[in-house]
Amino acid sequence: MRIVQKMDTTPIKKKPGVRALAKATGLSVATISRVLNNSDTVSKDTREKVQRAMALAGYRPNSAARALATNRTRVIGAVVPTISGSIFSRFLNAVEGELAMHGYALVIATSGFDLSVETKRAHELLSMGAEALILSGAQHEEGLLDFLNASNTPAICSSVSATTTGLPAIGYDNIKTACIAMDYLHGLGHSKIAIVHGPLANNDRTRLRIQGVKSFAHGHKVQLLFQETDLTVEGGTRGAARIFAQNGGETAILCLSDILALGVFFEAGRCGISIPKDVSVMGFDDLDWAAHASPSLTTIRLPTGTMGQRIAKALVDLLDNKTPVETRALDASLVVRDSTACCGSSIV
Amino acid sequence: MRIVQKMDTTPIKKKPGVRALAKATGLSVATISRVLNNSDTVSKDTREKVQRAMALAGYRPNSAARALATNRTRVIGAVVPTISGSIFSRFLNAVEGELAMHGYALVIATSGFDLSVETKRAHELLSMGAEALILSGAQHEEGLLDFLNASNTPAICSSVSATTTGLPAIGYDNIKTACIAMDYLHGLGHSKIAIVHGPLANNDRTRLRIQGVKSFAHGHKVQLLFQETDLTVEGGTRGAARIFAQNGGETAILCLSDILALGVFFEAGRCGISIPKDVSVMGFDDLDWAAHASPSLTTIRLPTGTMGQRIAKALVDLLDNKTPVETRALDASLVVRDSTACCGSSIV
DNA sequence: TTGTAGGCGTTATCAG
DNA sequence: CTGATAACGCCTACAA
Numbered sequence: 186m187r188i189v190q191k192m193d194t195t196p197i198k199k200k201p202g203v204r205a206l207a208k209a210t211g212l213s214v215a216t217i218s219r220v221l222n223n224s225d226t227v228s229k230d231t232r233e234k235v236q237r238a239m240a241l242a243g244y245r246p247n248s249a250a251r252a253l254a255t256n257r258t259r260v261i262g263a264v265v266p267t268i269s270g271s272i273f274s275r276f277l278n279a280v281e282g283e284l285a286m287h288g289y290a291l292v293i294a295t296s297g298f299d300l301s302v303e304t305k306r307a308h309e310l311l312s313m314g315a316e317a318l319i320l321s322g323a324q325h326e327e328g329l330l331d332f333l334n335a336s337n338t339p340a341i342c343s344s345v346s347a348t349t350t351g352l353p354a355i356g357y358d359n360i361k362t363a364c365i366a367m368d369y370l371h372g373l374g375h376s377k378i379a380i381v382h383g384p385l386a387n388n389d390r391t392r393l394r395i396q397g398v399k400s401f402a403h404g405h406k407v408q409l410l411f412q413e414t415d416l417t418v419e420g421g422t423r424g425a426a427r428i429f430a431q432n433g434g435e436t437a438i439l440c441l442s443d444i445l446a447l448g449v450f451f452e453a454g455r456c457g458i459s460i461p462k463d464v465s466v467m468g469f470d471d472l473d474w475a476a477h478a479s480p481s482l483t484t485i486r487l488p489t490g491t492m493g494q495r496i497a498k499a500l501v502d503l504l505d506n507k508t509p510v511e512t513r514a515l516d517a518s519l520v521v522r523d524s525t526a527c528c529g530s531s532i533v
Numbered sequence: 534m535r536i537v538q539k540m541d542t543t544p545i546k547k548k549p550g551v552r553a554l555a556k557a558t559g560l561s562v563a564t565i566s567r568v569l570n571n572s573d574t575v576s577k578d579t580r581e582k583v584q585r586a587m588a589l590a591g592y593r594p595n596s597a598a599r600a601l602a603t604n605r606t607r608v609i610g611a612v613v614p615t616i617s618g619s620i621f622s623r624f625l626n627a628v629e630g631e632l633a634m635h636g637y638a639l640v641i642a643t644s645g646f647d648l649s650v651e652t653k654r655a656h657e658l659l660s661m662g663a664e665a666l667i668l669s670g671a672q673h674e675e676g677l678l679d680f681l682n683a684s685n686t687p688a689i690c691s692s693v694s695a696t697t698t699g700l701p702a703i704g705y706d707n708i709k710t711a712c713i714a715m716d717y718l719h720g721l722g723h724s725k726i727a728i729v730h731g732p733l734a735n736n737d738r739t740r741l742r743i744q745g746v747k748s749f750a751h752g753h754k755v756q757l758l759f760q761e762t763d764l765t766v767e768g769g770t771r772g773a774a775r776i777f778a779q780n781g782g783e784t785a786i787l788c789l790s791d792i793l794a795l796g797v798f799f800e801a802g803r804c805g806i807s808i809p810k811d812v813s814v815m816g817f818d819d820l821d822w823a824a825h826a827s828p829s830l831t832t833i834r835l836p837t838g839t840m841g842q843r844i845a846k847a848l849v850d851l852l853d854n855k856t857p858v859e860t861r862a863l864d865a866s867l868v869v870r871d872s873t874a875c876c877g878s879s880i881v
Numbered sequence: 882t883t884g885t886a887g888g889c890g891t892t893a894t895c896a897g
Numbered sequence: 898c899t900g901a902t903a904a905c906g907c908c909t910a911c912a913a
Contacts, residue, residue: 312593419824560899
């Protein structure tokens with residue numbers, strides 16, 4: 186295979202700019218610029234003439250020049266831990282769609298759950314011209330926060346419903362949500378519950394959920410067993426394997442991410458453990474497959490898509506209309522399906 | 534909740550530019566620009582003095598101005614069908630990482646498997662200043678191809694190993710790969726095979742794989758049953774449900790995407806069908822969970838990450854060094870695991 | 882409704 | 898090694 190792409194074919198005539206169009210139409214650059222920006226002070230005739238000329242010349246406005254002149258780039262940056270987890274990609278998908286709808290572009294950078302990398306990538310995005318930032322969670326490096334504040338750069342924290350940093354957040358209440366999950370399981374009669382979760386380091390969402398779990402357990406004499414593991418399917422299998430091996434009498438497993446629950450499902454299958462007969466399993470996220478798993482997965486539905494839209498819209502409103510961003514908590518809801526059952530129901 | 538983010542706090546002093554730095558250091562803008570671009574014709578003393586001044590003033594170069602002056606944006610655009618499928622996000626993750634390493638930014642747009650949307654989004658990316666494009670597959674609208682060609686815009690097709698459009702491709706050979714899968718299944722003794730696959734419309738990768746499947750079957754008297762469905766886990770469950778219901782005697786199911794195989798796994802679980810005892814199941818992609826499923830999934834490992842890196846690198850080389858892009862086929866390999874078994878092995 | 886002219890922040894081409 | 902100055906392509910008062 187060696188089909189090469191040639192760089193310089195026929196020396197195509199230089200790209201036309203506003204001046205060229207002005208010359209071509211006998212009008213001034215100002216007028217060209219006006220039709221470009223849909224100014225209403227242009228006669229229909231003139232507008233059409235210009236548009237014809239633009240089409241004919243294959244004119245494309247130069248975004249850099251425009252950005253320089255207007256001091257606006259219409260670019261928004263997002264730093265996420267990873268893009269390969271379906272939860273973040275679902276979020277970014279929503280953000281991108283909403284931004285595109287308003288003529289903004291999204292540029293993405295990944296931090297790999299490392300806050301210092303997050304800071305670095307955030308600066309890169311800003312250097313690139315991003316006018317605002319979307320960050321994950323409420324926990325960020327002091328230096329970054331100071332910089333954002335000092336440079337007056339808009340930023341929104343996702344996936345959390347509050348921050349202590351002064352930055353606004355649009356997300357959901359991780360603590361409350363974890364309590365809802367625990368309350369449901371507790372209501373089913375489970376009093377020994379295993380918690381499978383991802384790394385606590387640099388992930389305040391996970392920490393908040395655990396905080397919720399603990400505070401609920403504390404008030405309802407529920408015994409807890411924590412299994413920290415990688416935030417992957419494999420991590421889920423490992424967490425489950427340890428739980429099954431220890432055989433500590435847990436009757437339910439609460440996974441703080443659906444992806445972990447998938448691992449638990451697989452491991453249970455391998456161990457001949459039946460869900461929910463032998464053990465109830467619950468997730469967090471409501472990924473696409475959750476409803477179609479076998480058994481279907483009881484989980485907490487996080488408003489990932491809505492959150493993406495809201496964040497994008499909030500930023501657009503801020504940038505376009507100076508509408509201040511308000512911190513908002515979106516609703517997360519319990520979705521009861523077949524992977525959970527009453528404790529001891531198999532005794533029947 | 535109503536913490537608002539204020540837009541105008543203390544009227545921060547105007548951002549310094551090269552001229553301000555020139556004034557501050559008593560040097561000329563040219564010199565400032567030189568240290569900015571690591572020109573080697575600057576004395577160590579001067580360089581350090583400038584760098585001190587930059588740090589002190591909190592100077593940040595304006596990317597739009599630079600882009601305007603250099604006629605380079607260092608932005609690359611990618612149009613993918615969707616970002617929420619793990620396969621595309623894994624790809625983009627790799628692209629983004631490699632581009633970032635070379636000082637390029639990635640801006641993403643989604644087409645939802647609609648070619649006319651792809652064209653539209655591609656134009657948007659270019660209007661935004663993207664210097665090159667990454668497209669999915671070899672099939673694209675005539676108009677877009679003409680435009681890319683006429684405007685001499687670099688572009689690379691991903692996920693395929695050849696094109697008929699003149700655009701270079703960096704990917705894998707879908708036909709050959711499908712043959713490898715079929716050959717493996719056939720070698721296991723399977724002669725009635727069901728194929729579960731996503732929509733054929735606007736997806737040449739799927740069509741190529743099917744072409745490979747058919748050509749193999751043709752030469753080895755293998756009976757085929759095709760089930761087209763959505764490219765989701767749910768789609769996989771529906772395809773499997775139909776296959777199980779028809780009970781046409783297929784002993785193996787080849788899923789043209791792992792995501793579909795997951796659906797098949799779930800549906801099999803629901804129907805009390807054992808894998809691989811009752812039916813062998815095979816996937817395509819080797820997603821993260823494939824190795825840890827129960828049973829672990831035999832599949833074709835696509836070089837998604839490598840492909841992303843290679844594409845990014847090729848574009849960087851083209852843009853930075855005018856190195857032509859060469860069409861390349863990356864290796865995809867068969868990964869044998871536990872979801873497949875010899876036909877009739879259960880008779881033992 | 883349309884035109885003129887200056888400026889946006891950098892780079893790059895000359896001289897010195 | 899450093900400095901002046903003209904682009905880069907577009908926007909936007911201010912005029913007409």
